[in-house]
Amino acid sequence: MNQSDHQAALAAIVGAANVLTNAADQAAYLTDWRKHYTGRAMAIVRPGSTEEVAAVVRHCATHGIAIVPQGGNTGMAGGATPDTSGQAIVMSLTRMNRIRKLDVTDNSITVEAGCVLATIQQAAINVDRLFPLSLASEGSCTIGGNLSSNAGGTGVLRYGNTRDLCLGLEVVTANGDIIGARADGEVRGLRKDNTGYDLKDLFIGAEGTLGIITAATLKLYPAPRARVTAFAALATPRAALQLLTLAQQRCGATLTAFELISDLAISLVERHYPPHRSPFAVRHPYAVLMEISDHEDEAHATAMLEGLMEQALEDGLIDDAAIAQSLSQSDDLWQLRERVSEAQAMEGKNIKHDISVPISRIADFIETTDALIAAAWPGVCMVNFGHLGDGNLHYNVSPASGETEAAFMAKQGPVNKLVYDSVERFGGSISAEHGLGQLKREEILRYKPATEVALMRTIKAALDPQGIMNPGKVL
Numbered sequence: 001m002n003q004s005d006h007q008a009a010l011a012a013i014v015g016a017a018n019v020l021t022n023a024a025d026q027a028a029y030l031t032d033w034r035k036h037y038t039g040r041a042m043a044i045v046r047p048g049s050t051e052e053v054a055a056v057v058r059h060c061a062t063h064g065i066a067i068v069p070q071g072g073n074t075g076m077a078g079g080a081t082p083d084t085s086g087q088a089i090v091m092s093l094t095r096m097n098r099i100r101k102l103d104v105t106d107n108s109i110t111v112e113a114g115c116v117l118a119t120i121q122q123a124a125i126n127v128d129r130l131f132p133l134s135l136a137s138e139g140s141c142t143i144g145g146n147l148s149s150n151a152g153g154t155g156v157l158r159y160g161n162t163r164d165l166c167l168g169l170e171v172v173t174a175n176g177d178i179i180g181a182r183a184d185g186e187v188r189g190l191r192k193d194n195t196g197y198d199l200k201d202l203f204i205g206a207e208g209t210l211g212i213i214t215a216a217t218l219k220l221y222p223a224p225r226a227r228v229t230a231f232a233a234l235a236t237p238r239a240a241l242q243l244l245t246l247a248q249q250r251c252g253a254t255l256t257a258f259e260l261i262s263d264l265a266i267s268l269v270e271r272h273y274p275p276h277r278s279p280f281a282v283r284h285p286y287a288v289l290m291e292i293s294d295h296e297d298e299a300h301a302t303a304m305l306e307g308l309m310e311q312a313l314e315d316g317l318i319d320d321a322a323i324a325q326s327l328s329q330s331d332d333l334w335q336l337r338e339r340v341s342e343a344q345a346m347e348g349k350n351i352k353h354d355i356s357v358p359i360s361r362i363a364d365f366i367e368t369t370d371a372l373i374a375a376a377w378p379g380v381c382m383v384n385f386g387h388l389g390d391g392n393l394h395y396n397v398s399p400a401s402g403e404t405e406a407a408f409m410a411k412q413g414p415v416n417k418l419v420y421d422s423v424e425r426f427g428g429s430i431s432a433e434h435g436l437g438q439l440k441r442e443e444i445l446r447y448k449p450a451t452e453v454a455l456m457r458t459i460k461a462a463l464d465p466q467g468i469m470n471p472g473k474v475l
């Protein structure tokens, strides 16, 4: 069969309108969000049901055609972008966006893989529940992508990563079988199920290299009665760590976000997204954005945050504080955090490091690594921000003033090595929440023990013996 025979066979499964073959229709699917990778594809295939996904996979398995699964295409590691051979298909799951079931007694929701995260959050709110996964890309990323990259976001310190929010998965395997469904067709979603290896955990975080997630049953939580946000100005990440300990002591499980933002990161948002501005009259090196989710009421939450801020000021941990008095003030403060990535992208290319170290070592990591970078490349700018409450930093390096993008990006290899070697010395991970994709698939070999990489290869060979699932990613 030649390419047009395959395109016709795929059209017979999903409908001609859902097989995109011309360049203009394909373009949006072939470049990643950061515009670091552009590939080519034999076709973009958009199935509308699990059965269609399975039939497409069976066709590809029979003919050895590579499949690159794609959700909202907001990933940061190039995982959803095909290579340049033009031999693969991109399978976009975005048509599979139904909410199949929501049960307030089970506290669970079953959704198809292409459901946009914000849609799931809203469905939960509609029945007075919370789906706590929260990312700046929530308006366009899909739950299939969230699960496949085991996304983190801002609620991890309280609710865990996407893996922790998943009760069950429906998956199409690399040979086209459908697993994870009960005899009646519903996705299994038990809170207790110790019947051998937990297969769903293999597919979570696999970045589409083992199979295609078609639906998931997810945990819901009681909706908090009030969410109150505070913004605190500080001198150092070390002070932020002390504030985290104090906040956990005083607020316990009501502390649902604790984000660190450097002043440079804030000033990028101010430059590219006016009218969002720091609430403080003078500049401070760092800020922390905190959120309390309270099951009493807003007055209780505000009083708790006020007490915390007063003590932190008295103890000399913070230099100033602002507590949002309305939803719109809270939204303004969140925008200062959530717009950082987009503001960075508007500024030009930068070298990103999505890393984690033990929470207790974050301040030492930043001090040590900042000094190493300043000594090696005087003048480059550090744009640090991230999820301090769970030990995850977006430790980003931007060009020195006047440096051309090309000259700066030529440093990427050595900058990465310096940062990742430092992460290693601090007992951390070179990919906290964005995955490996094609961005870090070589670098991981330096840091992951060879025996563990070999086990990963064994799993890949067992589940995808032909190597058709998202080749060139992760491994």
Ligand code: FAD
Binding pocket: 033, 068, 069, 070, 071, 072, 073, 074, 075, 076, 078, 079, 080, 093, 113, 134, 135, 136, 137, 140, 141, 142, 143, 144, 145, 146, 147, 148, 149, 150, 151, 152, 153, 154, 207, 208, 209, 211, 212, 213, 214, 341, 342, 433, 434, 437, 470, 473
């Ligand atoms: P895609 O980018 O389409 O795909 C991601 C990976 O999953 C690829 O390897 C793809 O092949 C695979 N995949 C997608 N769907 C499926 C499926 N159904 N079955 C199998 N494999 C599949 N990430 C965080 O973790 N935390 C953050 O705070 C965060 N903030 C972000 C903010 C911005 C502004 C942006 C642009 C991105 C951010 N991200 C963050 C990264 C990204 O949004 C997440 O990784 C998200 O989970 C990806 O979802 P997606 O649907 O866009 O996946």
Ligand code: MLT
Binding pocket: 136, 153, 338, 340, 341, 354, 386, 394
């Ligand atoms: C974030 O927390 O905003 C993201 O993970 C995106 C990024 O690192 O740019």
Ligand code: ZN
Binding pocket: 153, 386, 387, 394, 433
């Ligand atoms: Zn993040």
